[in-house]
Amino acid sequence: MRVSRLGEFGLIDTIRKMNPAKNRGVVIGMGDDTAVIRNDKSKYMLMTTDTLVENVHFNLEYFRFFEIGWKLLAVNLSDIAAMGGIPKYALVTLGLKKNTQVSDIREFYAGIRSLGGKYGVDVVGGDIVSSPNNLFFTMDLFGIAEKVVKRSGARPGDAVISIGKMGASSAGLASLKRYGRKAMTSNVKAHLMPKPMLNQGRLALKYANSMIDNSDGLARCLIEICRESKVGAKIYLNKIPLAKGANLEQALDGGEDYNLILTAPVNRARYVKGGVVIGEITRSKNIVMVDGSGKGKNLKDKGYEHF
Amino acid sequence: MRVSRLGEFGLIDTIRKMNPAKNRGVVIGMGDDTAVIRNDKSKYMLMTTDTLVENVHFNLEYFRFFEIGWKLLAVNLSDIAAMGGIPKYALVTLGLKKNTQVSDIREFYAGIRSLGGKYGVDVVGGDIVSSPNNLFFTMDLFGIAEKVVKRSGARPGDAVISIGKMGASSAGLASLKRYGRKAMTSNVKAHLMPKPMLNQGRLALKYANSMIDNSDGLARCLIEICRESKVGAKIYLNKIPLAKGANLEQALDGGEDYNLILTAPVNRARYVKGGVVIGEITRSKNIVMVDGSGKGKNLKDKGYEHF
Numbered sequence: 385m386r387v388s389r390l391g392e393f394g395l396i397d398t399i400r401k402m403n404p405a406k407n408r409g410v411v412i413g414m415g416d417d418t419a420v421i422r423n424d425k426s427k428y429m430l431m432t433t434d435t436l437v438e439n440v441h442f443n444l445e446y447f448r449f450f451e452i453g454w455k456l457l458a459v460n461l462s463d464i465a466a467m468g469g470i471p472k473y474a475l476v477t478l479g480l481k482k483n484t485q486v487s488d489i490r491e492f493y494a495g496i497r498s499l500g501g502k503y504g505v506d507v508v509g510g511d512i513v514s515s516p517n518n519l520f521f522t523m524d525l526f527g528i529a530e531k532v533v534k535r536s537g538a539r540p541g542d543a544v545i546s547i548g549k550m551g552a553s554s555a556g557l558a559s560l561k562r563y564g565r566k567a568m569t570s571n572v573k574a575h576l577m578p579k580p581m582l583n584q585g586r587l588a589l590k591y592a593n594s595m596i597d598n599s600d601g602l603a604r605c606l607i608e609i610c611r612e613s614k615v616g617a618k619i620y621l622n623k624i625p626l627a628k629g630a631n632l633e634q635a636l637d638g639g640e641d642y643n644l645i646l647t648a649p650v651n652r653a654r655y656v657k658g659g660v661v662i663g664e665i666t667r668s669k670n671i672v673m674v675d676g677s678g679k680g681k682n683l684k685d686k687g688y689e690h691f
Numbered sequence: 692m693r694v695s696r697l698g699e700f701g702l703i704d705t706i707r708k709m710n711p712a713k714n715r716g717v718v719i720g721m722g723d724d725t726a727v728i729r730n731d732k733s734k735y736m737l738m739t740t741d742t743l744v745e746n747v748h749f750n751l752e753y754f755r756f757f758e759i760g761w762k763l764l765a766v767n768l769s770d771i772a773a774m775g776g777i778p779k780y781a782l783v784t785l786g787l788k789k790n791t792q793v794s795d796i797r798e799f800y801a802g803i804r805s806l807g808g809k810y811g812v813d814v815v816g817g818d819i820v821s822s823p824n825n826l827f828f829t830m831d832l833f834g835i836a837e838k839v840v841k842r843s844g845a846r847p848g849d850a851v852i853s854i855g856k857m858g859a860s861s862a863g864l865a866s867l868k869r870y871g872r873k874a875m876t877s878n879v880k881a882h883l884m885p886k887p888m889l890n891q892g893r894l895a896l897k898y899a900n901s902m903i904d905n906s907d908g909l910a911r912c913l914i915e916i917c918r919e920s921k922v923g924a925k926i927y928l929n930k931i932p933l934a935k936g937a938n939l940e941q942a943l944d945g946g947e948d949y950n951l952i953l954t955a956p957v958n959r960a961r962y963v964k965g966g967v968v969i970g971e972i973t974r975s976k977n978i979v980m981v982d983g984s985g986k987g988k989n990l991k992d993k994g995y996e997h998f
Contacts, residue, residue: 387796388789392819398793401799404812412815419815421780422733433782433831435820472714475727475740477829482695486705489694493709506712508719508726512699513742517824520887522784524831643860 404679415465415612416535418527432463438519446560449488451576452521453495459599460525461503461580462642466597468589469529471582474500474507477522479515503582503615529589533646537594538613544648547584547658550602551630556637571629573625578642587657588646595646603636603683605645606671613647616670618680619663650655698908722919723842724773724904725834730973732813737834739770745826753867756795758883759828761800766906767832768810768887769949773904775896776836778889781807783830786822799828811891840953845920849954849972854965856889857909858937861945878936894964895953902953910943910990912952913978920954923977925987926970 387395396414405413411428412420418432436442437455447455457474464471478489487528496507505525556575559567581597588595594613596605602624606617624635635641645655653661663674671683694702703721712720719727725739743763746862754762764781771778783798783803793887803814812832863882889905895902901920903912909931913924933942942948953963953976960968970981980988 385793387787387793395793395803395819398797399800399817402797403804403814407811407813410780410813410815413813414816416711419780421815431780431816433784433816433818433829433835435784435786435818435829437786437820437822439823440821458971473726474718475726475736475738475831476915477740477742478829479742479744480694482693484694485692486694486697486702488711489702493706497710504714506717506720507710507716508712508717508725508728509721509740510706511740511742511829512702513744514747515744515826516746518822519818520741520786520822520827522740522818522829523740524782525751526738526833577807588741601843632863644946649719660745684997 396490417463420532428529430467430469430529433524434459435522445524450492450495452530453492454475454499454577456521456523457496457499458578458580459501460523462597464527465580465582467529468585468594469527471527472503472504472527475524476507476510478512479520489689511672533592533595535594535596535609536612537664538609538615538647539593540667543650543653543661544663545656545659546662548643549625549627550635550641552627553640555630562675571586591652591656592646595660598641598643601637601639610671616666616668618665618666618672620674622676623662625660694812698814724770727839734835737774737776740831741766742829749791753942756798757802760799761806761884762782763828763830764806765887766887767830769904771834772887772892773902774836774867775892776834778810778812778834780833781812783814783817784830785819786827799800806861817835838896840902842901843919843971844915844952845916845922846900847972847974849900849920850957850960850968851970852953852963853968856934857942857948859934860947861941862937869958888951890923898955898959898963899953905948905952908944908946917978923975924970925973925979929983930969952974
């Protein structure tokens with residue numbers, strides 16, 4: 385079977401089953417925003433990696449190299465944010481073509497440093513390889529956390545909470561396709577240089593039973609949390625905080641928003657800074673999307689597929 | 692300027708200068724086999740990454756997916772070996788084409804597990820992306836060490852020691868180009884499934900002033916150690932341990948041998964298990980290659996260039 389037929393999430397399941405962790409220090413292996421390793425009594429180490437491929441995640445018509453560097457770090461930081469962690473050290477792999485300009489690579493690192501400087505992230509190593517047809521950039525980010533919040537911790541009765549608005553990145557990409565960089569709207573900026581919610585993630589850790597970063601759209605977030613936690617959810621469509629100029633479909637399926645979705649006990653939901661309650665976790669395994677008239681519709685198992 | 696003109700090592704220097712580490716925990720940032728981070732009083736964390744790109748590092752005519760998985764882990768383990776470390780956790784990024792077969796990916800992970808099982812390495816996460824034209828596989832490997840041995844620790848008077856023979860991988864590749872997989876010689880096996888020298892690296896740690904893994908050929912090893920240590924070397928060509936069927940050029944410039952090159956005080960050289968003394972470190976900055984007749988020749992600044 386081709387990977388495109390099995391799909392990204394089916395492939396992840398296959399790989400996950402093949403690779404049960406044997407080291408006793410592994411608290412979370414595959415299947416969450418980051419791996420979590422027990423370090424000493426009080427601390428955990430977080431490991432995550434994300435890649436941007438030319439003409440898949442970016443193209444040079446829309447993106448400056450500074451923005452590619454920024455975004456590469458941002459999407460990795462977002463995984464650390466979803467664990468309420470503190471980012472520390474990064475490795476960067478450059479997959480370059482023969483004609484890539486050195487000045488472009490300098491810009492790329494300037495983008496990483498510009499965002500990394502805010503959070504004390506050091507690039508401590510990496511690899512450089514030749515990639516004949518498509519540029520690619522991989523980052524491995526290492527962080528620490530004092531507490532672990534998993535995708536699998538959602539409990540029936542929890543409020544489902546969004547920190548940050550949704551649909552911006554997808555709306556921004558639509559604008560880029562239509563107008564190029566001429567219309568530099570806030571949505572376009574959200575697509576080119578997303579802002580990871582590290583501080584919000586750390587603050588939410590105190591209240592969250594489960595948390596995930598919204599990299600593949602709200603639909604995928606809900607599917608992942610519900611599947612891992614063996615619960616369902618009821619979501620009120622008119623409560624979903626949309627970015628200005630974005631529509632519901634962009635919020636549900638667009639992806640690349642990098643806001644945080646978490647669940648917390650109802651009576652603690654109001655303490656989640658910047659959080660908006662968009663629904664609740666249910667005992668039933670269905671994810672029901674309730675529209676303005678009160679009608680419910682089951683969410684189909686979709687969300688952004690990478691193949 | 693194009694990266695191909697600056698060259699890999701020039702580009703690394705540029706990137707290194709742009710990224711001085713700010714975290715106090717960083718013992719070694721860029722420019723060694725792994726990054727080294729201080730963990731607690733007695734231990735260090737090692738971080739390294741290596742990538743294999745289709746039609747650059749492997750092609751599907753010569754390589755089985757099992758071997759690609761094995762080799763990806765092996766080349767990362769070799770970096771940990773050069774630090775005398777113990778490997779622990781890996782992240783794996785798959786850059787796949789739409790028509791990649793799921794069974795191939797299973798074979799790939801079987802290769803990782805086959806080698807990883809020997810050393811207690813767990814794959815704890817990763818990323819899956821679409822790569823339209825060339826498959827690529829990236830691993831980030833995390834390990835620990837109790838002592839740090841740098842490339843920059845070589846001292847005048849040190850013996851230069853090789854653990855393991857050289858030229859095998861390059862000779863194996865030449866054979867693959869000529870005969871394909873029909874001639875499955877030990878050199879071909881060394882190219883497809885190199886054996887990292889983890890145990891040898893750990894044992895050598897007690898005696899080594901500097902150590903490096905031979906991923907880019909002996910010439911590049913010598914250049915790196917001498918440059919980082921601000922010393923020179925005198926190497927006796929007829930003492931270089933060649934793999935059977937390999938020639939001197941393959942040992943010097945072929946690369947991908949993954950044996951260990953270290954320097955140690957002369958009176959301790961004999962304790963390095965499996966080690967062969969091939970020369971000495973000198974105060975002069977030149978690297979002199981001495982032939983059988985006693986004639987010396989300066990090593991030019993070459994070695995395998997990735998562009």
